[in-house]
Amino acid sequence: MLNQILSQQIIIDNILLIIGFIIFLVLLYAGIISIIEKEFRAARVSNILATILFIPFLMIYLYDFQLKGILSIILLSIVIISILILFLPFRPKVKGDFQKPIKNHDERDTIFSRNELIPETEKFKSYYSDKSEIKDLDNKFREKPGLLSAESTMYDHFSFASAHANLDVIEALKPIVNGSVDEKKVEIEASKISNYIKTWCKSLGAHSIGITELKDYHLYSHKGRKELYGKEIKNKHKYAIAITIEMDNDMMLTAPKGPVVMESTQQYLNIGTIALQVAHFIRKLGYASRAHIDGNYELICPLVARDAGSGEIGRMGLLMTPKLGPRVRIAVITTDIPLEINKVKDFSSAIDFCGICKKCADVCPSRSISINDRDSIDGILRWKIDAESCFTYWCTSGTDCGRCIAVCPYSHPNNTLHNFIRWGIKNSYIFRRFALYMDNLFYGKKPESRNLPSWIDFQ
Ligand code: SF4
Ligand code: SF4
Structure with missing residues (x-):
């Protein structure tokens, strides 16, 4: 039983490390693109976020501590829920359609x-x-x-x-x-x-x-x-x-x-x-x-x-x-x-x-x-x-x-x-x-x- 729990924890640790690494790479890529675009504020924010967001994933992978299991599940749930909320197609109809102009504009009024x-x-x-x-x-x-x-x-x-x-x-x-x-x-x-x-x-x-x-x-x-x-x-x-x-x-x-x-x-x-x-x-x-x-x-x-x-x-x-x-x-x-x-x-x-x-x-x-x-x-x-x-x-x-x-x-x-x-x-x-x-x-x-x-x- 203990072995089963331990092996499940190892799987979750690895999944979390991979997710953390993907987030890190995406933000690093955003930072590099920002430098190419001369958007230095965006580059700084990307690099800071890449580091900060990677830390919890790395900590869970590297260390054993009390409540590690619960924190892993919470972190995994946050990732899954965020992906679902952000990326699932959800497009309520925009209120009010574009209508046709009721008259021809006169260029003299421009x-x-x-x-x-x-x-x-x-x-x-x-x-x-x-x-x-x-x-x-x-x-x-x-x-x-x-x-x-x-x-x-x-x-x-x-x-x-x-x-x-x-x-x-x-x-x-x-x-x-x-x-x-x-x-x-x-x-x-x-x-x-x-x-x-x-x-x-x-x-x-x-x-x-x-x-x-x-x-x-x-x-x-x-x-x-x-x-x-x-x-x-x-x-x-x-x-x-x-x-x-x-x-x-x-x-x-x-x-x-x-x-x-x-x-x-x-x-x-x-x-x-x-x-x-x-x-x-x-x-x-x-x-x-x-x-x-x-x-x-x-x-x-x-x-x-x-x-x-x-x-x-x-x-x-x-x-x-x-x-x-x-x-x-x-x-x-x-x-x-x-x-x-x-x-x-x-x-x-x-x-x-x-x-x-x-x-x-x-x-x-x-x-x-x-x-x-x-x-x-x-x-x-x-x-x-x-x-x-x-x-x-x-x-x-x-x-x-x-x-x-x-x-x-x-x-x-x-x-x-x-x-x-x-x-x-x-x-x-x-x-x-x-x-x-x-x-x-x-x-x-x-x-x-x-x-x-x-x-x-x-x-
Ligand atoms: S309000 Fe619309 S047009 Fe104006 S900056 Fe934002 S996205 Fe562009
Ligand atoms: S609306 Fe005219 S004045 Fe205002 S930001 Fe655009 S171009 Fe400039």
Whole structure:
């Protein structure tokens, strides 16, 4: 009998040692990945946890003491219950579905369009004639130095000049968003050409590609930028292809400093170029198409990307992709070529996670992100963003800020460690709460902004 109890204890001791060793290795691996990612706080926490958590498992294995049997059973039970609670699929339905917008937005009402209005001009007077409240708000950003201004608080000569260069190249590309369609129409199978476009976009550097039917509510009612101001939008294309591209994590972690605006404009240019290539390619096959790139949109890209299965609209009002969160830029191609539309996978876990997280709202320097629940705004259930105060901060810092993107737990790099956490967040309601606590522990509730990389800050 005694022998039987002893042999059972030895088995339990060995199982516990193996479990403890696995926990130790996982945390050590997390520490190494954190060092590679230059997340030194996360590396320290990983190493401390690896040591502390391994101690009880090792003690039970090495020493004989009173109550050892009971403590072993308690430790084993804690491990088993934790695994069950955290990893068993438990996904209560997220309250409130996304609805369709009840009206087409007018691009002239966007903050970027309003920023282009020149005081005292007829256009300016006409726009604000019945909007005195908005005019007062907009005058606040007009009093600031402005985006990419040398007087702005985050001014940095090289990153700002690079962003200027990127924007000038994007501007030069605008005339080719549209073009003539080849007369000879090539007969095409929807599934094959969809696969061709997706594979090609990936090889060109796109992160994700989704296809949806172009819906009326995707479109702006009127153009609001530059020479096309006020032009009614009449896009009758049948399909929309939404493509996303990654923004570099190291650059984004400097937010709201110069590298952010350098990186975001760079990726607007890169994704814009891919969209232009694909749109031109489709016209060469004899089908109409148009690229929608930075500053020259006929539609609201995040709405299209959401319907194309590329992600969800999160608390900060941006598209949240499953593997990079909001750390992407988007471009869209609308077209008549026959395409196979994407099945939209459920990503309501992101909505639930945003409901508890609020990290973006906590760090926002202008308090532009709501800390409350979603509201129904123009028919869509979403979080309200204060575009005016956000843009006023941009005009103060001179960059497009991006603090919210940088601290979002979904923005961590696309690697095995973070994808495992993302899987857990998607899989389990309880794991989401645990993951948020761990994100705060590893990276801080309000992570610090990083310094400029030395290759940019070399003066
Ligand atoms: S920081 Fe948190 S609340 Fe904000 S978008 Fe990301 S997950 Fe949602
Ligand atoms: S970009 Fe900056 S100012 Fe704007 S919402 Fe995000 S954190 Fe706030």
